[in-house]
Amino acid sequence: MNDILLDGTPKTPTVHFNSATGLLELRGRSIPENSIEFYKPLIDWIDQYAHAPRPLTQLRVQLEYFNTSSSKCILDLFKRLEAVRNSGNEVQVLWHYEADDEDMLEAGEDYQAIIKLPFTMVQIQEVDDN
Amino acid sequence: MVDRIFDLYDELEKQRIMLSFKGDLSAELISAILNLIEQKMAHSEPDQKVRKRVFNVVMECLQNLYHHNKHVPIPGEEAARAEERQGIVMVAQANSGYSVLTGNSMAISEVEDLKRRLDEVNGCEPEQLRDLYKHALGDGRFTRSGGGGLGLIDIARKSRRKLEYGFVPLDSNNTFFSLNVNVTP
Numbered sequence: 001m002n003d004i005l006l007d008g009t010p011k012t013p014t015v016h017f018n019s020a021t022g023l024l025e026l027r028g029r030s031i032p033e034n035s036i037e038f039y040k041p042l043i044d045w046i047d048q049y050a051h052a053p054r055p056l057t058q059l060r061v062q063l064e065y066f067n068t069s070s071s072k073c074i075l076d077l078f079k080r081l082e083a084v085r086n087s088g089n090e091v092q093v094l095w096h097y098e099a100d101d102e103d104m105l106e107a108g109e110d111y112q113a114i115i116k117l118p119f120t121m122v123q124i125q126e127v128d129d130n
Numbered sequence: 131m132v133d134r135i136f137d138l139y140d141e142l143e144k145q146r147i148m149l150s151f152k153g154d155l156s157a158e159l160i161s162a163i164l165n166l167i168e169q170k171m172a173h174s175e176p177d178q179k180v181r182k183r184v185f186n187v188v189m190e191c192l193q194n195l196y197h198h199n200k201h202v203p204i205p206g207e208e209a210a211r212a213e214e215r216q217g218i219v220m221v222a223q224a225n226s227g228y229s230v231l232t233g234n235s236m237a238i239s240e241v242e243d244l245k246r247r248l249d250e251v252n253g254c255e256p257e258q259l260r261d262l263y264k265h266a267l268g269d270g271r272f273t274r275s276g277g278g279g280l281g282l283i284d285i286a287r288k289s290r291r292k293l294e295y296g297f298v299p300l301d302s303n304n305t306f307f308s309l310n311v312n313v314t315p
Contacts, residue, residue, distance in 0.1 A: 065189070103183070
């Protein structure tokens with residue numbers, strides 16, 4: 001299957017979804033007006049990936065900002081990964097937050113409370129938005 | 131008219147308005163306004179946490195305007211007039227922190243539901259707001275704009291103050307909704 005490689009824009013994140021390594025990255029800002037449109041190909045990709053996933057899938061989320069329109073879509077990504085885990089594969093979520101950004105840490109904890117995936121909270125100095 | 135330019139300038143200065151815009155908001159304009167706010171805050175606000183909260187609140191408020199600003203035509207009104215989506219946004223420095231003020235036209239029929247949600251949010255303590263957010267996030271429901279009703283809850287969480295709001299009737303079908311969100315350190 002094809003990988004997803006999207007460069008970040010002022011309103012959408014950098015996306016690297018690699019089916020060969022099982023490494024899925026979301027980095028930068030996710031504040032588009034129409035998030036459903038942006039996230040649909042990402043969600044479809046995970047659905048396809050779920051047919052033949054790697055033994056270990058890791059989703060690295062490193063966001064500086066995300067809007068509430070994105071938050072339901074990001075939850076949807078997690079839910080698709082729950083299905084990958086339920087079929088007997090390991091799935092990890094690394095949720096990055098900047099050292100002084102307790103709001104972003106809380107946002108990660110909110111997802112953690114809803115989603116049955118192992119989350120690791122990773123403190124960083126600054127979101128790398130390249 | 132020309133005399134009023136200074137009056138307007140003077141008023142904006144007195145109210146410590148950092149940015150003010152009235153008109154139809156496009157996605158491009160939202161980007162431009164967010165960029166401007168980010169640049170201004172980088173100079174004026176040393177507290178990174180406050181900068182991020184203000185940016186978040188301005189972003190959600192602008193996107194509320196983008197998605198919900200609406201004018202319901204009244205009988206005999208031209209279609210072109212009904213298409214206009216006039217809104218207003220202002221960001222001002224306050225005694226402590228910032229004020230994000232927005233206003234838009236909306237259908238009278240939707241006022242009751244909006245007022246109910248504003249009062250619900252205003253009746254919550256921070257931890258209750260967090261629970262409300264998690265509940266709305268996890269309920270699997272998408273709204274037209276995608277947020278599933280999370281916008282106001284998120285704004286209230288970032289603000290940490292009660293949301294100030296008002297409604298002014300415009301005509302038989304429309305109301306002007308005003309919202310003031312305070313963001314304080």
